Amino acid sequence: MQELDIIDEHEGLSLVCEKPDTLKDARMHYCPGCGHGVAHRIIMEAVAELGIQEKTIGVAPVGCSVFAYHYMNIDMQEAAHGRATAVATGIKRVLPDQYVFTYQGDGDLAAIGTAETIHTVNRGENIMIVFINNAIYGMTGGQMAPTTLFGQKTSTSPYGRAQEFNGYPLRITEMLAMLPGAFYVTRQAVNTPGNVRKAKKAILNGFKYQELKKGTSFIEIVSNCPTNWGLTPVKSNEWLVENMLPAYPLGDIKLPSKEDLIHA
Numbered sequence: 001m002q003e004l005d006i007i008d009e010h011e012g013l014s015l016v017c018e019k020p021d022t023l024k025d026a027r028m029h030y031c032p033g034c035g036h037g038v039a040h041r042i043i044m045e046a047v048a049e050l051g052i053q054e055k056t057i058g059v060a061p062v063g064c065s066v067f068a069y070h071y072m073n074i075d076m077q078e079a080a081h082g083r084a085t086a087v088a089t090g091i092k093r094v095l096p097d098q099y100v101f102t103y104q105g106d107g108d109l110a111a112i113g114t115a116e117t118i119h120t121v122n123r124g125e126n127i128m129i130v131f132i133n134n135a136i137y138g139m140t141g142g143q144m145a146p147t148t149l150f151g152q153k154t155s156t157s158p159y160g161r162a163q164e165f166n167g168y169p170l171r172i173t174e175m176l177a178m179l180p181g182a183f184y185v186t187r188q189a190v191n192t193p194g195n196v197r198k199a200k201k202a203i204l205n206g207f208k209y210q211e212l213k214k215g216t217s218f219i220e221i222v223s224n225c226p227t228n229w230g231l232t233p234v235k236s237n238e239w240l241v242e243n244m245l246p247a248y249p250l251g252d253i254k255l256p257s258k259e260d261l262i263h264a
Contacts (some may be wrong), residue, residue: 006201008162019041020045020048021053022047022053022072022073022074023040023044024070026070030067031225033226033232033237034223034224035191035224035226036065036223036243038190039072039103039132039190040072041187042199042203043070043101043103044071045053046200046203046207050208053074056073056074056099056100056101057075057088057099057101058100059076059102060079060103061078061079061083061113063102063105063107063137063139065132074093077091081112082109082111082116084102085104085109085113085117085120085121085125087121088120088127089256092125092127095183096126097255100127100128101129101206102129103132104130104170106131106147107137107145107202109129109131110131110133110145110170110215117129120181121176121182121218122179122185124180124215125216126215128206128207128210128216129207129217130219130221131221132221132223133220133221135149135152135169135244137228138227142155142225144161146169146170146173147163147169148166149161149169149247150162150169169247173185173218173248173253176218177254182215183212183215183256184206184217184219184255186202186218187222187259188220188222189222189240202219214256222248222250224239224240224242
């Protein structure tokens with residue numbers, strides 16, 4: 001019998017990407033095209049690269065973010081709707097040497113949790129807040145959120161958000177940047193590979209800045225919600241670029257000064 005030459009299809013290739021150990025070996029349930037999965041990955045990649053898996057505690061409240069504990073292979077604590085920053089404050093004060101972050105959506109952080117968010121940042125609590133902004137309530141039926149855009153149709157604004165009836169979209173990230181306790185405030189996105197890299201860099205900074213003990217790091221991530229926007233994943237990313245980014249421009253809003261970056 002003639003021997004066959006077996007060709008290794010991986011020969012000569014280098015491994016450039018793999019799932020970090022900080023992500024559990026579980027299939028994510030998020031809708032196709034949703035940005036939550038990407039956000040989960042870059043946060044956990046940052047934890048792995050910094051070597052802080054055993055010292056990191058995440059807090060996830062109600063909404064799509066509540067499932068983060070299914071996928072993040074770190075200590076996780078649930079919180080009531082809107083109360084994640086209050087819970088994170090308690091954890092950080094009891095365990096000041098741990099890296100503590102919250103993972104929250106816009107309906108949670110910018111609506112029922114507005115007071116907790118503002119006062120946490122105003123106190124300058126030494127935590128990182130990750131804010132996923134997709135301009136809609138994702139889990140509970142696609143209702144209008146504080147961040148919903150003018151003209152955007154939702155289950156509770158079927159004719160589109162109108163200023164005279166619904167008020168203005170809330171740019172809470174700019175609001176928080178004005179507070180003295182805000183140490184680092186930035187807005188990023190996960191809709192393109194380039195933006196994912198920038199968002200991951202922001203996450204890395206947010207963790208590192210906790211070592212300085214000089215205030216709160218607040219990272220907004222503009223994302224999509226294909227299901228509740230009623231669009232395909234591709235079209236939802238196009239809509240994000242055409243509508244979300246003009247309303248919520250990407251970039252750093254408040255950066256530490258050179259003096260701030262000197263260890264206390």
